[in-house]
Amino acid sequence: MKTPLRAINWNRLEDEKDLEVWNRLTVNFWLPEKVPLSNDVQSWATLRPEERELTIRVFTGLTLLDTVQNTIGAPSMMPDAQTPHEEAVLSNISFMEAVHARSYSSIFSTLCLTKEVDEAFRWSEENPHLQAKARLILEEYKAGSDPLKRKIASVFLESFLFYSGFYLPMYWSSRAKLTNTADLIRLIIRDEAVHGYYIGYKYQRALEKLPEARRQELKDFAFALIFDLYDIEQKYTAELYDGIGLTEDVKAFLHYNANKALQNLGYEALFPPAACEVNPAIMAALSPDSENHDFFSGSGSSYVIGKAVATEDEDWDF
Amino acid sequence: MGGLVYFSSASGNTARFMTRLGLPAARIPIAPADEMPAPDRPYVLICPTFADGEGRGAVPKQVIRFLNDPDRRALLRGVIATGNRNFGATFALSGKVISDKCNVPVLYRFELSGTDLDIARVQAGLEKFWGTECLTMA
Numbered sequence: 112m113k114t115p116l117r118a119i120n121w122n123r124l125e126d127e128k129d130l131e132v133w134n135r136l137t138v139n140f141w142l143p144e145k146v147p148l149s150n151d152v153q154s155w156a157t158l159r160p161e162e163r164e165l166t167i168r169v170f171t172g173l174t175l176l177d178t179v180q181n182t183i184g185a186p187s188m189m190p191d192a193q194t195p196h197e198e199a200v201l202s203n204i205s206f207m208e209a210v211h212a213r214s215y216s217s218i219f220s221t222l223c224l225t226k227e228v229d230e231a232f233r234w235s236e237e238n239p240h241l242q243a244k245a246r247l248i249l250e251e252y253k254a255g256s257d258p259l260k261r262k263i264a265s266v267f268l269e270s271f272l273f274y275s276g277f278y279l280p281m282y283w284s285s286r287a288k289l290t291n292t293a294d295l296i297r298l299i300i301r302d303e304a305v306h307g308y309y310i311g312y313k314y315q316r317a318l319e320k321l322p323e324a325r326r327q328e329l330k331d332f333a334f335a336l337i338f339d340l341y342d343i344e345q346k347y348t349a350e351l352y353d354g355i356g357l358t359e360d361v362k363a364f365l366h367y368n369a370n371k372a373l374q375n376l377g378y379e380a381l382f383p384p385a386a387c388e389v390n391p392a393i394m395a396a397l398s399p400d401s402e403n404h405d406f407f408s409g410s411g412s413s414y415v416i417g418k419a420v421a422t423e424d425e426d427w428d429f
Numbered sequence: 430m431g432g433l434v435y436f437s438s439a440s441g442n443t444a445r446f447m448t449r450l451g452l453p454a455a456r457i458p459i460a461p462a463d464e465m466p467a468p469d470r471p472y473v474l475i476c477p478t479f480a481d482g483e484g485r486g487a488v489p490k491q492v493i494r495f496l497n498d499p500d501r502r503a504l505l506r507g508v509i510a511t512g513n514r515n516f517g518a519t520f521a522l523s524g525k526v527i528s529d530k531c532n533v534p535v536l537y538r539f540e541l542s543g544t545d546l547d548i549a550r551v552q553a554g555l556e557k558f559w560g561t562e563c564l565t566m567a
Contacts, residue, residue: 126439127439128438128439128440131479134481135479135481138481138482138483138485139481139482141482297517298482300515300517301482301515301516301517303515304513304515304516308440308513311440312439312440315440315441316439370544371513371540371541374442374540374541374542375541377441377445380544380545383545384544384545384546387544394514397514397515397517398514398515398516398517398518398520399517399518406507406534406535406536406537406554406558407509407536407537407550407551407553407554407557407558408537408550
């Protein structure tokens with residue numbers, strides 16, 4: 112007897128998280144045309160030639176990672192999916208990575224000369240560190256490799272490897288430059304957070320069913336891989352940012368994001384708090400308009416203990 | 430010292446923070462059918478954020494159900510919100526929504542399962558907060 116082909120039924124969920132994340136991703140859907148990139152033309156002209164070259168290179172590096180995740184990373188995890196809904200979410204993740212990769216070309220066509228861009232794409236093919244980090248991830252995406260190691264690699268790509276690149280548009284934004292480009296990058300950063308969260312969540316679900324020895328093996332693998340990736344990232348960062356003196360600042364941002372990537376997998380932080388003190392201007396650029404005072408940090412001057420107000424389900428926006 | 434109530438979805442980020450915090454705390458269940466905690470003294474709520482790009486749906490439904498009960502809500506004194514700064518303006522938005530709705534202060538915000546620094550700040554902050562709370566009551 113043949114096994115019947117199964118149609119996906121979204122009204123019979125095995126994992127509520129699948130629908131929650133599907134809804135989040137589809138509501139957050141966007142295209143680069145939504146962002147008025149042409150408003151950055153004047154700002155782009157104020158950058159020095161070496162700053163423009165750096166920016167284009169950083170964006171080709173990000174494009175490469177998005178391309179890998181779009182065409183290989185997300186599809187490679189589909190056969191490992193535990194539910195049909197997980198496969199559907201992965202197809203969304205794959206497509207959004209294509210949108211991200213496509214967005215950088217929108218930035219290029221709006222701001223840059225074709226010749227500069229072609230040169231940067233050539234640079235991305237020849238840069239040993241960029242190629243090395245992509246290859247290290249691809250090694251885990253290969254057919255026949257361990258499905259859980261593949262998820263670890265995917266979370267590190269989405270939650271760690273992008274950040275040596277994301278730093279730069281946040282830096283420009285903190286100096287009131289390329290602010291529309293930064294708005295677009297923030298949309299990408301938001302998506303990557305959901306991707307890293309979801310794949311990290313699926314990883315933890317799978318881990319729960321495994322014996323302790325296997326769990327320890329995977330944890331050792333994860334920490335070894337992030338060390339190897341960090342080693343490459345340091346070199347990549349120095350090569351890009353030494354020229355404008357920002358390498359140490361970027362590295363604090365890398366440490367902070369490496370810790371968050373590990374948290375997405377359910378692991379403790381690797382880098383101590385002192386190594387993760389990200390420039391406050393970068394943090395503010397990352398989450399603008401987010402109120403930044405609270406009682407425990409000592410930055411809020413006072414607080415009010417009030418009386419409760421009547422609250423019904425309908426009062427809440429969900 | 431007052432109590433702690435928290436919610437953590439199946440991802441377990443907040444639950445991992447609570448384990449490391451090491452203070453007694455009641456968990457709001459993930460399944461709507463399971464029994465809600467019934468606090469009998471003032472408490473601080475620790476709550477993750479699930480907002481979309483427009484900020485909708487920031488407060489988990491189970492937390493809303495918990496707070497919709499007047500007796501439980503009356504004992505709420507403050508909120509600690511979690512999230513991810515990658516979400517920009519909606520980072521830890523559940524704290525602001527609960528603060529506005531229930532007229533209690535946002536005491537602290539942290540990312541994902543928190544850092545060691547976050548643990549230390551919340552431990553010290555809660556101690557100070559409940560001290561102040563006692564003075565206010567007296």
